[in-house]
Amino acid sequence: MLEFERVFFGYEGQSATLKDLSFAIGEGEFVALLGENGAGKSTLCRLANGLLKPSAGRVLALGMDTKQVKTSLLARDIGFLFQNPDRQICQNSVRAEILFGLEIALADEAARRARCEEMLELFSLSGERDPFGMSRGERQQIALASVLARAPSLLILDEPTTGLDYRECMAIMGIVAQLHQKGTTILMISHDMEIVADFAGRALVLSEGGLIGDGPVRRIMRDEALLGRASLLPAQIPALGARLGGPYAEAFSVEELLSLAVGKKGEKERAEA
Amino acid sequence: MKGILDYVPGSSFLHRLNPLVKLLLAFVLCAACFVTGNHFIVLGVIALNLALALSAGILGRALRMLRSLLKLSALLFLVQIFFVREGATLLALPLGICITDLGLSFSLLFVLRLLAAALPLGLMLSVTQTSDIPNVLVRRLGLPYQYAFVLGTAIRFIPLFAQEMAGIMEAQTARGVEFDTGNFFKKVALLLPLCAPLLVSSVRRIEGGAISAELRGFYLRGRKSGYKDYPFALRDLCALLGGACALALAVLF
Numbered sequence: 396m397l398e399f400e401r402v403f404f405g406y407e408g409q410s411a412t413l414k415d416l417s418f419a420i421g422e423g424e425f426v427a428l429l430g431e432n433g434a435g436k437s438t439l440c441r442l443a444n445g446l447l448k449p450s451a452g453r454v455l456a457l458g459m460d461t462k463q464v465k466t467s468l469l470a471r472d473i474g475f476l477f478q479n480p481d482r483q484i485c486q487n488s489v490r491a492e493i494l495f496g497l498e499i500a501l502a503d504e505a506a507r508r509a510r511c512e513e514m515l516e517l518f519s520l521s522g523e524r525d526p527f528g529m530s531r532g533e534r535q536q537i538a539l540a541s542v543l544a545r546a547p548s549l550l551i552l553d554e555p556t557t558g559l560d561y562r563e564c565m566a567i568m569g570i571v572a573q574l575h576q577k578g579t580t581i582l583m584i585s586h587d588m589e590i591v592a593d594f595a596g597r598a599l600v601l602s603e604g605g606l607i608g609d610g611p612v613r614r615i616m617r618d619e620a621l622l623g624r625a626s627l628l629p630a631q632i633p634a635l636g637a638r639l640g641g642p643y644a645e646a647f648s649v650e651e652l653l654s655l656a657v658g659k660k661g662e663k664e665r666a667e668a
Numbered sequence: 669m670k671g672i673l674d675y676v677p678g679s680s681f682l683h684r685l686n687p688l689v690k691l692l693l694a695f696v697l698c699a700a701c702f703v704t705g706n707h708f709i710v711l712g713v714i715a716l717n718l719a720l721a722l723s724a725g726i727l728g729r730a731l732r733m734l735r736s737l738l739k740l741s742a743l744l745f746l747v748q749i750f751f752v753r754e755g756a757t758l759l760a761l762p763l764g765i766c767i768t769d770l771g772l773s774f775s776l777l778f779v780l781r782l783l784a785a786a787l788p789l790g791l792m793l794s795v796t797q798t799s800d801i802p803n804v805l806v807r808r809l810g811l812p813y814q815y816a817f818v819l820g821t822a823i824r825f826i827p828l829f830a831q832e833m834a835g836i837m838e839a840q841t842a843r844g845v846e847f848d849t850g851n852f853f854k855k856v857a858l859l860l861p862l863c864a865p866l867l868v869s870s871v872r873r874i875e876g877g878a879i880s881a882e883l884r885g886f887y888l889r890g891r892k893s894g895y896k897d898y899p900f901a902l903r904d905l906c907a908l909l910g911g912a913c914a915l916a917l918a919v920l921f
Binding site: 441444446465466467470471473474475477479481482483484485486487495496499500527541542545 | 836
């Protein structure tokens, strides 16, 4: 689905932002991209959809070399949600905004309308409202709806939950999780380790432009030294589990920790009885 | 990533000039292009700008500025060359269109003036911190801070808007809008719907900035509020004399 082969990248007049990156993301994976500010996460995502071209090495997105293909062509199958929804929104009604992206992807007017209504329903949005007068969370939802309307097979999310309250955050992530279950490949930048622990299956850890960690989120979350190198802390439950030690070290969610604790308590009661 | 008008730190002769002198020098060089009708003088102003850019270590940026104006210059050249009918005909084309020697000369001068006039302002912004421009106008010319702030903010916002526009275009390309097309006219047509997000983000940014400035005593600022002094030195006099010579040459020839 997405492959980086010994990729180097540097902005004009600056030292290399990304150095010798090699990894592959398979179809249907949910990958979290972690790292400190300035580690090169957003640059990596821009390379993945062809907005930036590598200085050396090769990026293959959906089997196509991003250097050989126009970004607008790649965009038909790669959705990109930017951190700032205001850069995406350019129409004065929610419906027009969703249709704007669809006009490029779908030739049939009826199909476009149907897809737009589907998105409005999925996100519980009113089509007639002016996006510029809506809250930040709602604007983020409109931007996501506009991206998802084109049914991309690879979805790149650049800090999708920044600045959102818990309800808005869960609304966005719920829809992303649904998409992932239906087979969409997700690459998500996030600083929120709780979100990463709850939704992602694999994590890539970047630091100073280099890939310092790649593996299942469960393993990465337990590697405090690795996370520390990228100025990150593990999510609360894995951290608590690690401190408690023993069987609790495997706990990754509240439910898992509870079941372990209840199981332990049951064993103790049975032993006492 | 640095924009084409962002400040480039340095300690060159140009960097060390008084900001007021840099501002004056930029206007004098612009004026020199317009008071002369001599192509060679305008070419000389371009060469002087490039030499100044080289001395300040920003020759690459100056050349990028020139390159970014080339398409527009070519378009204006073509428009001008067909509109001027005076002079001896050099090439007669169908539909009564012709290219004359005066048309060619005027179009060339027009384009050279555009290139020569754009460079000094760009160079001045590249070697001057934007906060220094309003501050020196207040401190040295006694301009009320509010007016100087408006000028400084307008200059400061040029690269910010350019960055914002680049971000918006990037976001639209990522959703399939063909900004990566080679067709200039198609690109311009695609830019029109993007005025809305640019306007909205600009108004939001300006509103935020205005509230923030007001909360920090904007209306209390006066001539002596700034901590920086802007003394004049011998180099400033030399630069002004150089500018005056360029202007005199432009007037005389």
